[in-house]
Amino acid sequence: MAVPVRTKSRRRQQLEEAALYPLDWVEERSGLVGALKYFLFRKVPGDISWGHTLGSATLTAFLVQAITGAILAMYYKPHPDTAYESIQYITNDVTLGWLVRGMHRWGASVFIILMFFHMARVFLYGAYKYPRELNWIIGALLLILGMFEGFTGYLLPWDQTAYWATVVGVNLQGTGPFLGPFLVNVLNGGAEIGVDTLSRFYSIHMLLLPGAIFALIGLHLWLVIRLGVTSQPWSPEAAGSGEPEEPRPAREGLVRPARSGGSE
Amino acid sequence: MSVQRKKSRRVVEREAQFKQYRADVQSRGKPFYPWAMFHDAAMSTVVVGVIIGLACVWYFTSGEDPHDVGWLGPRYAEPADPGTTTFVPRPDWYFYFLFYLLRIFKWPDSVILGTVGIPTILMILLFALPFLDVRRERRIVRRPVAVTALLLTAASMGVLTYKGAVAEEATAAGSEAVEQLIEEQNLPEGVRPGLELFLRTCTSCHTYAGEGSSNLGAPDLTTIGDTGRSVEQFMQILREGPGAMPSFANLPEENLRSVGEFLEASKGAG
Ligand code: HEM
Numbered sequence: 127m128a129v130p131v132r133t134k135s136r137r138r139q140q141l142e143e144a145a146l147y148p149l150d151w152v153e154e155r156s157g158l159v160g161a162l163k164y165f166l167f168r169k170v171p172g173d174i175s176w177g178h179t180l181g182s183a184t185l186t187a188f189l190v191q192a193i194t195g196a197i198l199a200m201y202y203k204p205h206p207d208t209a210y211e212s213i214q215y216i217t218n219d220v221t222l223g224w225l226v227r228g229m230h231r232w233g234a235s236v237f238i239i240l241m242f243f244h245m246a247r248v249f250l251y252g253a254y255k256y257p258r259e260l261n262w263i264i265g266a267l268l269l270i271l272g273m274f275e276g277f278t279g280y281l282l283p284w285d286q287t288a289y290w291a292t293v294v295g296v297n298l299q300g301t302g303p304f305l306g307p308f309l310v311n312v313l314n315g316g317a318e319i320g321v322d323t324l325s326r327f328y329s330i331h332m333l334l335l336p337g338a339i340f341a342l343i344g345l346h347l348w349l350v351i352r353l354g355v356t357s358q359p360w361s362p363e364a365a366g367s368g369e370p371e372e373p374r375p376a377r378e379g380l381v382r383p384a385r386s387g388g389s390e
Numbered sequence: 391m392s393v394q395r396k397k398s399r400r401v402v403e404r405e406a407q408f409k410q411y412r413a414d415v416q417s418r419g420k421p422f423y424p425w426a427m428f429h430d431a432a433m434s435t436v437v438v439g440v441i442i443g444l445a446c447v448w449y450f451t452s453g454e455d456p457h458d459v460g461w462l463g464p465r466y467a468e469p470a471d472p473g474t475t476t477f478v479p480r481p482d483w484y485f486y487f488l489f490y491l492l493r494i495f496k497w498p499d500s501v502i503l504g505t506v507g508i509p510t511i512l513m514i515l516l517f518a519l520p521f522l523d524v525r526r527e528r529r530i531v532r533r534p535v536a537v538t539a540l541l542l543t544a545a546s547m548g549v550l551t552y553k554g555a556v557a558e559e560a561t562a563a564g565s566e567a568v569e570q571l572i573e574e575q576n577l578p579e580g581v582r583p584g585l586e587l588f589l590r591t592c593t594s595c596h597t598y599a600g601e602g603s604s605n606l607g608a609p610d611l612t613t614i615g616d617t618g619r620s621v622e623q624f625m626q627i628l629r630e631g632p633g634a635m636p637s638f639a640n641l642p643e644e645n646l647r648s649v650g651e652f653l654e655a656s657k658g659a660g
Pocket of ligand 1: 262263350355
């Protein structure tokens with residue numbers, strides 16, 4: 127009874143081909159499917175740990191900011207006469223507006239904390255050393271841009287805290303040599319914090335900085351994939367420890383799919 | 391045309407090590423999917439959960455009124471008012487450590503350290519780290535300097551952030567303080583309105599004969615009258631807001647004048 131099986135498998139083959147056709151189509155024209163496959167199935171050191179999840183956790187926090195920020199932008203009105211009211215409206219009246227604003231507000235802190243944790247992990251593992259120096263520098267840029275995101279976003283509710291913290295913050299930047307006064311002019315858009323300042327901060331906060339951060343994250347991840355992540359330095363089977371002259375006979379647990387996360 | 395330069399031993403060594411790393415990962419590594427991706431997804435779920443949790447606690451413990459603070463702070467403060475006379479400038483928490491530096495470094499001698507010096511040094515160290523520490527060693531026990539530096543940095547930033555968070559705000563001085571200052575500082579009775587306004591508005595940054603809290607490196611003003619400036623000149627200073635000081639151009643003219651007269655009369659107890 128091999129015949130029916132054969133026809134079925136041929137039909138199935140056709141179905142599969144039809145289903146995969148769009149993927150093949152994309153792959154043929156862009157190579158993106160192959161790239162995705164490479165990304166997903168590339169090898170990573172066998173001893174990576176929970177510490178290694180902090181980078182992607184930071185990315186998640188940033189994506190939360192991007193999504194909630196886009197929704198907030200639909201309701202927020204960047205003008206001194208309307209900003210405060212629109213914030214009140216979002217928080218108290220818009221359906222689930224409180225959740226979106228709350229997530230954006232607290233997500234900002236979580237994002238910053240995670241960047242610091244991630245940085246501490248990288249430092250502790252000595253992961254900034256050759257050949258990953260450049261990725262440390264890109265990361266440091268991300269940290270600074272992230273903090274500027276916080277600074278510019280803080281003004282937007284246009285309440286007393288926001289206003290006076292920004293007055294003082296901008297003045298402080300103005301005390302810097304050379305660039306200081308210039309920065310103040312760029313940020314304020316005038317001598318005083320007012321209409322122009324608010325729209326500038328808004329534009330910087332929702333277009334300029336996030337754009338730069340997205341681009342740098344892209345580069346950052348490109349380098350992570352290209353160079354691979356470091357092993358735990360203290361792990362006995364750290365990849366590239368240079369210790370085993372000959373590749374040691376692999377330990378059993380490494381040949382079989384791991385039983386656990388192997389986080390230790 | 392290629393100029394053959396001999397690679398230093400360090401370069402040869404590190405290249406070999408990275409090659410070894412690549413080979414090790416190929417031979418005994420694990421695929422990113424599903425193994426590492428599972429951990430990433432789990433951690434990210436926790437992160438989103440924490441963010442939603444914070445948003446809920448913040449919203450459900452606070453109210454529509456700016457004074458209904460809840461556990462995590464109010465939903466918003468009072469609307470911004472450039473003409474206000476009482477305010478406490480306070481940045482978001484991750485700037486507290488910088489903010490607190492300005493309480494340590496005081497105007498005029500060392501405030502530049504707090505506003506520019508230390509932040510610049512920190513930034514340079516941050517970017518230069520991979521070039522300062524070029525040893526190959528990654529094991530923690532063999533990097534005592536790096537680990538100590540990390541612990542010290544983390545501890546001092548933690549302490550500064552904490553101190554910035556609990557830093558004493560200027561408490562509006564009571565009327566006894568006004569009487570006492572007039573007496574002890576030999577102030578003429580006429581500057582009373584200016585003194586009162588000063589105590590409400592300026593002592594969040596400036597100290598005056600022990601009143602107020604020093605902030606942002608602002609100078610003590612107990613003997614500011616000794617600088618020989620006129621009332622008009624002081625008013626001009628207030629309108630301009632030198633350095634980190636905000637401009638008070640939005641205050642009514644007569645208020646500016648009364649503060650100016652008070653400053654002009656401040657020549658200290660002696
Ligand atoms: C927007 C912020 C950031 C995002 C989204 C991000 C994301 C990531 C991700 C997903 C990885 C893969 C490995 C891991 O998760 O540990 C990584 C690795 C790395 N990150 Fe970041 N990162 C950010 C900020 C930073 C900062 C502030 C630094 C340091 C100044 C930094 C330095 C590095 C380095 C050196 C690696 C390579 C680590 C290794 O090979 O073990 N990153 N980053």
